[in-house]
Amino acid sequence: MAGLMSRASTVVKAKLSKLLDRAEDPSEVLDYSYEQQLQLLQNVKRGVADVVTAKKRLQLQTNQLEQSVVKLDTQARQALGSGREDLARQAVERKGAVQQQLQGLDQQVQQLAGQQEKLVSSEKQLSAKIESFRSQKEVIKANYSAAEAQVRIGEAATGIGEQMADTGLAIQRAREKTDQMQARAGAIDELVAAGTLEDFTAGDQTQLDRELAQLSSGVQVDDELARRKAELGAGTEKKELEQ
Amino acid sequence: MIVRLMNEGQYRMNDDALQRLNALDDRAGSALEREAEEEFRKELEQMVQLVLDEGERLEDGDLTPSDVLVPPSDLSLEEAHELFSGEGLIPDLPVREGAGGS
Numbered sequence: 001m002a003g004l005m006s007r008a009s010t011v012v013k014a015k016l017s018k019l020l021d022r023a024e025d026p027s028e029v030l031d032y033s034y035e036q037q038l039q040l041l042q043n044v045k046r047g048v049a050d051v052v053t054a055k056k057r058l059q060l061q062t063n064q065l066e067q068s069v070v071k072l073d074t075q076a077r078q079a080l081g082s083g084r085e086d087l088a089r090q091a092v093e094r095k096g097a098v099q100q101q102l103q104g105l106d107q108q109v110q111q112l113a114g115q116q117e118k119l120v121s122s123e124k125q126l127s128a129k130i131e132s133f134r135s136q137k138e139v140i141k142a143n144y145s146a147a148e149a150q151v152r153i154g155e156a157a158t159g160i161g162e163q164m165a166d167t168g169l170a171i172q173r174a175r176e177k178t179d180q181m182q183a184r185a186g187a188i189d190e191l192v193a194a195g196t197l198e199d200f201t202a203g204d205q206t207q208l209d210r211e212l213a214q215l216s217s218g219v220q221v222d223d224e225l226a227r228r229k230a231e232l233g234a235g236t237e238k239k240e241l242e243q
Numbered sequence: 244m245i246v247r248l249m250n251e252g253q254y255r256m257n258d259d260a261l262q263r264l265n266a267l268d269d270r271a272g273s274a275l276e277r278e279a280e281e282e283f284r285k286e287l288e289q290m291v292q293l294v295l296d297e298g299e300r301l302e303d304g305d306l307t308p309s310d311v312l313v314p315p316s317d318l319s320l321e322e323a324h325e326l327f328s329g330e331g332l333i334p335d336l337p338v339r340e341g342a343g344g345s
Contacts, residue, residue, distance in 0.1 A: 002272055003265070003269050003272035004268055004275065004287065004290075004323070005265075005311040005312060006311070008311075008314050009312050011327060015333060114317075121250075121252075124303060125252060125303045128303035128304035129304055129305075131304055132306050133306060136306065155308060159306035162247065165333050166247065169249060169250065169333045170250045171334075172333070172334060173315075
Protein backbone atom coordinates (compact mmCIF):
# COMPACT_ATOMS: atom_id res chain seq x y z
CA MET A 1 0.00 0.00 0.00
CA ALA A 2 1.65 3.18 -1.18
CA GLY A 3 1.29 6.68 0.19
CA LEU A 4 0.16 9.61 -1.91
CA MET A 5 3.59 11.14 -2.37
CA SER A 6 5.19 8.14 -4.02
CA ARG A 7 2.18 7.67 -6.27
CA ALA A 8 2.20 11.31 -7.36
CA SER A 9 5.95 11.15 -7.97
CA THR A 10 5.58 7.98 -10.03
CA VAL A 11 2.95 9.56 -12.25
CA VAL A 12 4.94 12.72 -12.84
CA LYS A 13 8.21 10.82 -13.38
CA ALA A 14 6.51 8.60 -15.94
CA LYS A 15 5.37 11.70 -17.82
CA LEU A 16 8.88 13.14 -17.65
CA SER A 17 10.64 10.00 -18.79
CA LYS A 18 8.50 9.96 -21.92
CA LEU A 19 9.80 13.42 -22.62
CA LEU A 20 13.45 12.74 -21.78
CA ASP A 21 13.61 9.38 -23.59
CA ARG A 22 13.26 11.26 -26.80
CA ALA A 23 16.28 13.37 -26.04
CA GLU A 24 18.75 12.44 -28.76
CA ASP A 25 20.43 15.72 -29.41
CA PRO A 26 20.35 17.45 -26.00
CA SER A 27 20.86 20.90 -27.48
CA GLU A 28 17.86 20.46 -29.75
CA VAL A 29 15.82 19.15 -26.85
CA LEU A 30 16.64 22.20 -24.80
CA ASP A 31 15.40 24.53 -27.52
CA TYR A 32 12.34 22.45 -28.19
CA SER A 33 11.50 22.19 -24.52
CA TYR A 34 11.84 25.96 -24.20
CA GLU A 35 9.28 26.46 -26.98
CA GLN A 36 6.90 24.09 -25.21
CA GLN A 37 7.36 25.98 -21.95
CA LEU A 38 6.40 29.26 -23.62
CA GLN A 39 3.38 27.56 -25.13
CA LEU A 40 2.32 26.28 -21.72
CA LEU A 41 2.76 29.76 -20.30
CA GLN A 42 0.30 31.03 -22.92
CA ASN A 43 -2.11 28.23 -21.97
CA VAL A 44 -2.02 29.11 -18.30
CA LYS A 45 -2.62 32.78 -19.09
CA ARG A 46 -5.61 31.79 -21.22
CA GLY A 47 -6.80 29.58 -18.35
CA VAL A 48 -6.74 32.59 -16.01
CA ALA A 49 -8.76 34.65 -18.50
CA ASP A 50 -11.35 31.85 -18.84
CA VAL A 51 -11.78 31.56 -15.08
CA VAL A 52 -12.18 35.34 -14.77
CA THR A 53 -14.86 35.34 -17.47
CA ALA A 54 -16.79 32.48 -15.84
CA LYS A 55 -16.54 34.18 -12.45
CA LYS A 56 -17.86 37.49 -13.81
CA ARG A 57 -20.77 35.74 -15.48
CA LEU A 58 -21.79 34.05 -12.22
CA GLN A 59 -21.39 37.30 -10.29
CA LEU A 60 -23.61 39.10 -12.79
CA GLN A 61 -26.23 36.37 -12.52
CA THR A 62 -26.08 36.52 -8.74
CA ASN A 63 -26.83 40.25 -8.85
CA GLN A 64 -29.68 39.77 -11.29
CA LEU A 65 -31.23 36.99 -9.26
CA GLU A 66 -30.92 38.99 -6.06
CA GLN A 67 -32.71 41.93 -7.67
CA SER A 68 -35.33 39.52 -8.88
CA VAL A 69 -35.97 38.31 -5.32
CA VAL A 70 -36.51 41.87 -4.11
CA LYS A 71 -38.87 42.66 -6.99
CA LEU A 72 -40.90 39.47 -6.59
CA ASP A 73 -41.20 40.17 -2.89
CA THR A 74 -42.61 43.63 -3.56
CA GLN A 75 -44.94 42.25 -6.19
CA ALA A 76 -46.24 39.57 -3.84
CA ARG A 77 -46.95 42.23 -1.21
CA GLN A 78 -48.72 44.48 -3.68
CA ALA A 79 -50.81 41.61 -5.00
CA LEU A 80 -51.87 40.68 -1.47
CA GLY A 81 -52.65 44.30 -0.68
CA SER A 82 -54.96 44.35 -3.67
CA GLY A 83 -56.65 41.15 -2.58
CA ARG A 84 -55.14 39.06 -5.38
CA GLU A 85 -53.87 36.04 -3.49
CA ASP A 86 -53.52 34.04 -6.72
CA LEU A 87 -50.97 36.50 -8.10
CA ALA A 88 -49.19 36.75 -4.78
CA ARG A 89 -48.86 32.98 -4.70
CA GLN A 90 -47.27 32.98 -8.15
CA ALA A 91 -44.82 35.69 -7.18
CA VAL A 92 -43.83 33.78 -4.05
CA GLU A 93 -43.41 30.59 -6.06
CA ARG A 94 -41.13 32.32 -8.52
CA LYS A 95 -39.20 33.84 -5.66
CA GLY A 96 -38.67 30.35 -4.28
CA ALA A 97 -37.31 29.15 -7.60
CA VAL A 98 -34.94 32.12 -7.80
CA GLN A 99 -33.72 31.56 -4.25
CA GLN A 100 -33.06 27.93 -5.06
CA GLN A 101 -30.84 28.98 -7.96
CA LEU A 102 -29.07 31.51 -5.76
CA GLN A 103 -28.16 28.81 -3.27
CA GLY A 104 -24.50 27.94 -3.43
CA LEU A 105 -23.81 30.46 -6.19
CA ASP A 106 -21.64 32.61 -3.89
CA GLN A 107 -19.67 29.56 -2.88
CA GLN A 108 -19.08 28.68 -6.51
CA VAL A 109 -17.86 32.17 -7.27
CA GLN A 110 -15.46 31.68 -4.33
CA GLN A 111 -14.29 28.37 -5.76
CA LEU A 112 -13.56 30.01 -9.07
CA ALA A 113 -11.65 32.77 -7.29
CA GLY A 114 -9.59 30.01 -5.61
CA GLN A 115 -8.82 28.42 -8.98
CA GLN A 116 -7.84 31.81 -10.36
CA GLU A 117 -5.43 32.34 -7.47
CA LYS A 118 -3.84 28.93 -8.04
CA LEU A 119 -3.43 29.52 -11.74
CA VAL A 120 -1.88 32.94 -11.22
CA SER A 121 0.57 31.47 -8.71
CA SER A 122 1.38 28.60 -11.08
CA GLU A 123 1.93 31.08 -13.89
CA LYS A 124 4.33 33.04 -11.73
CA GLN A 125 6.35 29.95 -10.81
CA LEU A 126 6.42 28.63 -14.36
CA SER A 127 7.45 32.01 -15.68
CA ALA A 128 10.34 32.28 -13.17
CA LYS A 129 11.49 28.72 -13.95
CA ILE A 130 11.37 29.38 -17.70
CA GLU A 131 13.57 32.40 -17.17
CA SER A 132 16.10 30.31 -15.18
CA PHE A 133 15.92 27.57 -17.77
CA ARG A 134 16.56 30.03 -20.59
CA SER A 135 19.79 31.27 -19.02
CA GLN A 136 20.94 27.78 -17.97
CA LYS A 137 20.19 26.51 -21.46
CA GLU A 138 22.71 28.91 -22.96
CA VAL A 139 25.33 27.97 -20.36
CA ILE A 140 24.75 24.27 -20.95
CA LYS A 141 24.88 24.63 -24.72
CA ALA A 142 28.17 26.52 -24.50
CA ASN A 143 29.70 23.77 -22.33
CA TYR A 144 27.96 20.93 -24.08
CA SER A 145 30.90 18.50 -24.37
CA ALA A 146 31.51 18.33 -20.64
CA ALA A 147 30.06 15.31 -18.86
CA GLU A 148 28.88 17.72 -16.19
CA ALA A 149 26.70 19.43 -18.77
CA GLN A 150 24.82 16.20 -19.49
CA VAL A 151 23.90 15.88 -15.84
CA ARG A 152 22.77 19.47 -15.71
CA ILE A 153 20.62 19.04 -18.79
CA GLY A 154 18.89 16.14 -17.10
CA GLU A 155 18.36 18.13 -13.91
CA ALA A 156 17.16 21.30 -15.56
CA ALA A 157 14.84 19.35 -17.85
CA THR A 158 13.45 17.38 -14.90
CA GLY A 159 13.04 20.50 -12.77
CA ILE A 160 11.18 22.39 -15.46
CA GLY A 161 9.28 19.28 -16.59
CA GLU A 162 7.98 18.77 -13.07
CA GLN A 163 6.76 22.37 -13.04
CA MET A 164 5.15 21.85 -16.44
CA ALA A 165 3.29 18.80 -15.18
CA ASP A 166 2.19 20.73 -12.09
CA THR A 167 1.02 23.71 -14.14
CA GLY A 168 -0.74 21.26 -16.47
CA LEU A 169 -2.61 19.88 -13.46
CA ALA A 170 -3.60 23.39 -12.33
CA ILE A 171 -4.90 24.22 -15.80
CA GLN A 172 -6.81 20.95 -16.05
CA ARG A 173 -8.49 21.35 -12.65
CA ALA A 174 -9.38 24.96 -13.34
CA ARG A 175 -10.81 23.98 -16.71
CA GLU A 176 -13.01 21.28 -15.17
CA LYS A 177 -14.29 23.72 -12.56
CA THR A 178 -14.86 26.44 -15.17
CA ASP A 179 -16.78 24.04 -17.43
CA GLN A 180 -19.05 23.04 -14.52
CA MET A 181 -19.74 26.68 -13.69
CA GLN A 182 -20.39 27.60 -17.33
CA ALA A 183 -22.89 24.74 -17.48
CA ARG A 184 -24.63 26.01 -14.36
CA ALA A 185 -24.66 29.60 -15.68
CA GLY A 186 -26.12 28.31 -18.93
CA ALA A 187 -28.85 26.44 -17.05
CA ILE A 188 -29.77 29.60 -15.13
CA ASP A 189 -29.91 31.59 -18.37
CA GLU A 190 -32.27 28.98 -19.78
CA LEU A 191 -34.53 29.14 -16.73
CA VAL A 192 -34.63 32.92 -17.00
CA ALA A 193 -35.40 32.70 -20.73
CA ALA A 194 -38.20 30.21 -20.01
CA GLY A 195 -39.70 32.71 -17.58
CA THR A 196 -39.30 30.47 -14.56
CA LEU A 197 -37.03 32.90 -12.78
CA GLU A 198 -38.28 36.11 -14.31
CA ASP A 199 -39.88 38.79 -12.28
CA PHE A 200 -43.29 39.80 -13.57
CA THR A 201 -42.26 43.20 -14.81
CA ALA A 202 -39.28 42.10 -16.90
CA GLY A 203 -39.17 41.26 -20.58
CA ASP A 204 -42.07 39.68 -22.48
CA GLN A 205 -45.19 39.86 -20.43
CA THR A 206 -47.91 37.32 -20.14
CA GLN A 207 -51.50 38.31 -19.42
CA LEU A 208 -50.77 37.55 -15.77
CA ASP A 209 -47.68 39.72 -15.78
CA ARG A 210 -49.63 42.64 -17.20
CA GLU A 211 -52.33 42.23 -14.60
CA LEU A 212 -49.77 42.37 -11.87
CA ALA A 213 -47.98 45.29 -13.43
CA GLN A 214 -51.28 47.15 -13.61
CA LEU A 215 -52.06 46.29 -10.05
CA SER A 216 -48.61 47.43 -9.09
CA SER A 217 -48.91 50.79 -10.84
CA GLY A 218 -52.43 51.13 -9.37
CA VAL A 219 -50.97 50.61 -5.92
CA GLN A 220 -48.25 53.13 -6.63
CA VAL A 221 -50.83 55.73 -7.71
CA ASP A 222 -52.90 55.04 -4.59
CA ASP A 223 -49.80 55.30 -2.43
CA GLU A 224 -48.73 58.56 -3.96
CA LEU A 225 -52.21 60.07 -3.68
CA ALA A 226 -52.39 59.02 -0.05
CA ARG A 227 -49.00 60.60 0.57
CA ARG A 228 -49.99 63.88 -1.10
CA LYS A 229 -53.21 63.98 0.92
CA ALA A 230 -51.28 63.41 4.10
CA GLU A 231 -48.82 66.17 3.17
CA LEU A 232 -51.64 68.59 2.48
CA GLY A 233 -53.34 67.73 5.73
CA ALA A 234 -50.18 67.81 7.80
CA GLY A 235 -48.68 70.79 6.01
CA THR A 236 -50.05 73.55 8.18
CA GLU A 237 -49.51 71.72 11.45
CA LYS A 238 -45.94 70.82 10.50
CA LYS A 239 -45.09 74.40 9.67
CA GLU A 240 -46.34 75.52 13.01
CA LEU A 241 -44.27 72.86 14.74
CA GLU A 242 -41.11 73.83 12.93
CA GLN A 243 -41.34 77.45 13.88
CA MET B 244 14.92 16.80 0.73
CA ILE B 245 12.79 18.91 -1.60
CA VAL B 246 9.02 18.55 -1.38
CA ARG B 247 6.68 19.95 -3.99
CA LEU B 248 3.23 20.95 -2.85
CA MET B 249 1.41 20.51 -6.12
CA ASN B 250 -0.13 23.78 -7.34
CA GLU B 251 1.70 25.61 -4.51
CA GLY B 252 5.48 25.46 -4.84
CA GLN B 253 8.62 23.68 -3.63
CA TYR B 254 9.95 23.47 -0.06
CA ARG B 255 13.16 22.21 1.52
CA MET B 256 12.51 20.06 4.61
CA ASN B 257 14.66 18.51 7.30
CA ASP B 258 14.66 14.79 8.06
CA ASP B 259 12.62 15.11 11.23
CA ALA B 260 9.78 16.96 9.51
CA LEU B 261 10.02 14.58 6.60
CA GLN B 262 9.50 11.60 8.90
CA ARG B 263 6.34 13.16 10.23
CA LEU B 264 5.25 13.87 6.67
CA ASN B 265 5.79 10.21 5.77
CA ALA B 266 3.67 9.08 8.71
CA LEU B 267 0.81 11.31 7.60
CA ASP B 268 1.31 10.12 4.05
CA ASP B 269 0.91 6.48 5.08
CA ARG B 270 -2.36 7.31 6.79
CA ALA B 271 -3.59 9.30 3.77
CA GLY B 272 -2.70 6.41 1.48
CA SER B 273 -4.60 4.02 3.71
CA ALA B 274 -7.64 6.34 3.79
CA LEU B 275 -7.56 6.44 0.00
CA GLU B 276 -7.52 2.61 -0.17
CA ARG B 277 -10.54 2.48 2.14
CA GLU B 278 -12.31 5.26 0.22
CA ALA B 279 -12.59 7.20 3.49
CA GLU B 280 -12.96 10.64 1.95
CA GLU B 281 -13.18 12.70 5.14
CA GLU B 282 -10.12 11.05 6.66
CA PHE B 283 -8.23 11.26 3.38
CA ARG B 284 -8.93 14.99 3.15
CA LYS B 285 -7.94 15.56 6.76
CA GLU B 286 -4.58 13.76 6.46
CA LEU B 287 -3.84 15.49 3.17
CA GLU B 288 -4.59 18.90 4.66
CA GLN B 289 -2.28 18.10 7.58
CA MET B 290 0.47 17.08 5.16
CA VAL B 291 0.20 20.36 3.29
CA GLN B 292 0.10 22.35 6.53
CA LEU B 293 3.18 20.54 7.86
CA VAL B 294 5.16 21.43 4.74
CA LEU B 295 3.96 25.04 4.90
CA ASP B 296 4.90 25.26 8.60
CA GLU B 297 8.22 23.41 8.57
CA GLY B 298 9.48 23.79 5.02
CA GLU B 299 11.69 26.50 3.63
CA ARG B 300 10.26 27.76 0.36
CA LEU B 301 12.50 27.58 -2.69
CA GLU B 302 12.74 30.51 -5.08
CA ASP B 303 10.21 30.26 -7.90
CA GLY B 304 13.05 30.19 -10.43
CA ASP B 305 14.85 27.25 -8.75
CA LEU B 306 15.13 24.34 -11.18
CA THR B 307 15.99 21.64 -8.60
CA PRO B 308 13.74 18.61 -9.11
CA SER B 309 11.65 17.58 -6.09
CA ASP B 310 12.22 14.33 -4.20
CA VAL B 311 8.54 13.90 -3.40
CA LEU B 312 5.28 15.48 -4.49
CA VAL B 313 2.27 16.19 -2.27
CA PRO B 314 -1.07 16.39 -4.13
CA PRO B 315 -3.25 19.53 -3.74
CA SER B 316 -5.04 19.65 -0.36
CA ASP B 317 -8.48 20.05 -1.93
CA LEU B 318 -8.14 16.91 -4.05
CA SER B 319 -11.28 14.76 -4.01
CA LEU B 320 -11.12 10.95 -3.87
CA GLU B 321 -12.36 10.84 -7.42
CA GLU B 322 -9.65 13.23 -8.55
CA ALA B 323 -7.06 11.24 -6.59
CA HIS B 324 -7.93 8.07 -8.49
CA GLU B 325 -7.74 9.98 -11.74
CA LEU B 326 -4.43 11.57 -10.78
CA PHE B 327 -2.76 8.33 -9.72
CA SER B 328 -4.00 6.39 -12.74
CA GLY B 329 -1.74 8.69 -14.75
CA GLU B 330 -4.61 9.54 -17.09
CA GLY B 331 -6.43 12.79 -17.47
CA LEU B 332 -5.66 15.04 -14.54
CA ILE B 333 -2.07 15.71 -15.55
CA PRO B 334 -2.00 16.11 -19.30
CA ASP B 335 0.88 14.37 -21.08
CA LEU B 336 3.80 16.67 -21.62
CA PRO B 337 4.18 17.61 -25.23
CA VAL B 338 6.60 15.45 -27.21
CA ARG B 339 8.10 16.04 -30.59
CA GLU B 340 6.35 15.23 -33.88
CA GLY B 341 3.00 15.22 -32.08
CA ALA B 342 3.57 11.68 -30.82
CA GLY B 343 1.19 11.25 -27.91
CA GLY B 344 1.23 14.90 -26.83
CA SER B 345 -1.91 16.77 -25.89
